[in-house]
Amino acid sequence: MTSALGVGIIGVSPVRGWAAIAHIPALRALPNYEIRALSAHSAGSARAAGEVFGVTEVFSDHELLVSQPDIDVVAVTVKVPHHRELVSAALSAGKAVYCEWPLGRDLDDARAMAALAAEQGVRTVVGLQARQAPAIEFVQELLSDGYVGEVLSTTMVGLSVRGDVVVQPNAYMLDQTNGANVLTVAVGHSLDILNYVLGEFADLSAVSALRRPQITIEETGEQMVKTAADQIAVIGTLTSGATASVHVREAVAGGTGFLWEINGTDGTLRITADEAQPQIFPLTVAGARGRNELDDLAVPAALTQRWPALSSLEGAPAYNVGRAYAAFAADIDNGTHTVPDFADAVRRHEVIAAIERSAASGERVKA
Numbered sequence: 001m002t003s004a005l006g007v008g009i010i011g012v013s014p015v016r017g018w019a020a021i022a023h024i025p026a027l028r029a030l031p032n033y034e035i036r037a038l039s040a041h042s043a044g045s046a047r048a049a050g051e052v053f054g055v056t057e058v059f060s061d062h063e064l065l066v067s068q069p070d071i072d073v074v075a076v077t078v079k080v081p082h083h084r085e086l087v088s089a090a091l092s093a094g095k096a097v098y099c100e101w102p103l104g105r106d107l108d109d110a111r112a113m114a115a116l117a118a119e120q121g122v123r124t125v126v127g128l129q130a131r132q133a134p135a136i137e138f139v140q141e142l143l144s145d146g147y148v149g150e151v152l153s154t155t156m157v158g159l160s161v162r163g164d165v166v167v168q169p170n171a172y173m174l175d176q177t178n179g180a181n182v183l184t185v186a187v188g189h190s191l192d193i194l195n196y197v198l199g200e201f202a203d204l205s206a207v208s209a210l211r212r213p214q215i216t217i218e219e220t221g222e223q224m225v226k227t228a229a230d231q232i233a234v235i236g237t238l239t240s241g242a243t244a245s246v247h248v249r250e251a252v253a254g255g256t257g258f259l260w261e262i263n264g265t266d267g268t269l270r271i272t273a274d275e276a277q278p279q280i281f282p283l284t285v286a287g288a289r290g291r292n293e294l295d296d297l298a299v300p301a302a303l304t305q306r307w308p309a310l311s312s313l314e315g316a317p318a319y320n321v322g323r324a325y326a327a328f329a330a331d332i333d334n335g336t337h338t339v340p341d342f343a344d345a346v347r348r349h350e351v352i353a354a355i356e357r358s359a360a361s362g363e364r365v366k367a
Contacts (some may be wrong), residue, residue: 011078026322105179148264156275201367204236
C-alpha cells in the first residue's frame with residue numbers, strides 16, 4: 001500500500017469496551033492503518049478517550065467523524081441497537097465500514113445496511129472474525145486434504161456467559177428486542193464458523209428456552225428480568241447432506257466450554273476452546289484417522305505467522321480482529337474478498353431468523 005488507511009472509531013470509552021480491548025490494539029499493531037479520529041457519546045468522554053489513546057481528532061457527533069476527508073474506514077463498536085443509524089451514516093458518506101457483530105437487531109436491519117452498502121459501492125466488514133483464526137484456516141486445509149474423508153456429521157456444544165450474574169454494561173443483552181443475546185452472539189459466532197467451514201443449513205429444527213428469567217447485576221445486586229433465551233439447541237441438515245447439531249447454553253461453572261467435532265468416513269476433527277466465543281478464545285485442534293485415538297494437531301507456523309505484526313497479540317481478544325483488519329487491507333489492495341462482509345452477515349442473520357421461527361412454531365424450517 002502507498003499510504004495507511006485512516007480509521008475513525010465510533011463508540012470508544014476511555015475505561016472499557018471492545019474498541020479499547022480489541023480494535024485499538026489491533027490497529028496500532030498494523031503498519032497499514034492509522035487511527036485518525038474517535039467519537040464517544042459525550043464531548044467529555046470523547047476528550048478523555050482521545051487523551052488515553054493518543055488521538056487528537058475526537059467528536060461527540062458521529063456525523064462529524066464520518067465526514068472527515070482523511071477517514072477511509074469507519075469502525076462501529078457501539079451497542080447493537082445503534083448499529084443501523086451509525087453504519088448508515090458512514091455508508092452514506094461513502095466510507096468503508098467495519099461493524100461489530102451482530103450487524104443489526106434483526107434480519108431487516110441487516111438487509112437494510114447490506115443494501116445501502118451495495119448501493120453506495122463501498123467495502124464492508126462484519127465482526128465475525130473467528131473465520132480469520134489460524135485454527136479455522138487449518139481445519140479448512142485438513143478438510144480440503146481429505147483428513148476426515150466425506151463429512152458425515154458435526155456436533156457443537158458450548159457455554160455462553162455465566163448464567164447467574166451480568167455486569168452492568170451488558171445488562172442490555174437481557175432484553176430480547178436489543179438483538180444481542182445468547183442466540184445472536186454465542187450461537188451466531190459459533191454457527192458462523194460451522195457454516196463457513198462445512199456449508200450452510202438446508203433446513204433445521206430448533207428449541208429455545210428461558211431457564212433463568214431473573215439475573216443479578218454484579219455491581220449493584222439488583223435483580224433484573226431477562227427476556228432473551230438462555231438455552232438454544234439446533235439440529236439440521238447441511239446442504240452437503242451432513243447432519244449438524246448445536247447446543248449453546250448458559251451455566252454457572254464447569255462443563256464443556258466449547259467443543260466442535262467433525263466426523264467423517266475416514267476420521268474426526270475436534271476443535272475446543274474455553275467458551276462458545278471462538279472469535280475471542282484461542283482454539284485448539286485435535287484429530288484422528290481411522291480407529292486411532294485423538295491427538296493434538298499443531299497449527300502450521302505459516303498460518304499463525306501470516307501477519308507478523310500481530311504476533312504480540314496472539315491469544316488476546318485483539319488477535320483475530322487484527323487478522324481481519326490485515327486481511328481487509330489486503331482485499332482492498334488485491335480486489336479480493338476474504339473477510340466476511342455485510343452480505344455474509346445477512347446470511348447469518350437469516351439462519352438466526354430460521355432458528356427463531358422453528359423454536360416458536362415447533363416445526364422444521366428451511367434455512
